[in-house]
Amino acid sequence: MRLRAFATAAAVAVSTLGFTGVTAPTASAATTCSGYSDYYDGSFRHYYISTTSNGSKNRNCVLSQGNQGTGVKWLQYTLNVCYDQGLAADGIFGPATRTAVRNVQSYLKRTKNSAVVVDGVFGPQTSKHMSWGYYTDNGGWMHC
Numbered sequence: 001m002r003l004r005a006f007a008t009a010a011a012v013a014v015s016t017l018g019f020t021g022v023t024a025p026t027a028s029a030a031t032t033c034s035g036y037s038d039y040y041d042g043s044f045r046h047y048y049i050s051t052t053s054n055g056s057k058n059r060n061c062v063l064s065q066g067n068q069g070t071g072v073k074w075l076q077y078t079l080n081v082c083y084d085q086g087l088a089a090d091g092i093f094g095p096a097t098r099t100a101v102r103n104v105q106s107y108l109k110r111t112k113n114s115a116v117v118v119d120g121v122f123g124p125q126t127s128k129h130m131s132w133g134y135y136t137d138n139g140g141w142m143h144c
């Protein structure tokens with residue numbers, strides 16, 4: 001009898017607080033982009049894209065305010081070169097990088113009608129839809 005009363009009270013509390021249907025994010029979506037991978041297109045272009053680790057080519061990761069490292073640095077380079085965001089490419093995802101990501105997400109949503117959420121968090125959808133800077137085999141500096 002006590003267990004039934006407890007279960008009923010818990011169900012009422014959960015539904016009252018609005019937690020029904022809420023699920024935790026998947027572990028893969030919560031992985032930080034701690035490195036970058038070189039995507040070679042066969043036409044002398046190397047795209048350095050933020051990934052779960054150096055060389056992994058796994059783009060199912062996120063970057064948000066407070067993250068630091070190589071993944072952030074390559075994101076910042078691309079935000080500067082392809083989207084003229086004027087960031088210091090210091091590898092620190094601070095308020096300026098968050099604003100730059102939001103700017104790009106707004107642009108992607110407006111111009112590509114993409115499913116990108118405008119939240120300032122760099123994730124797989126933003127990575128998929130944005131343009132990435134590249135280097136050429138003949139030593140050309142980053143282009144977009």
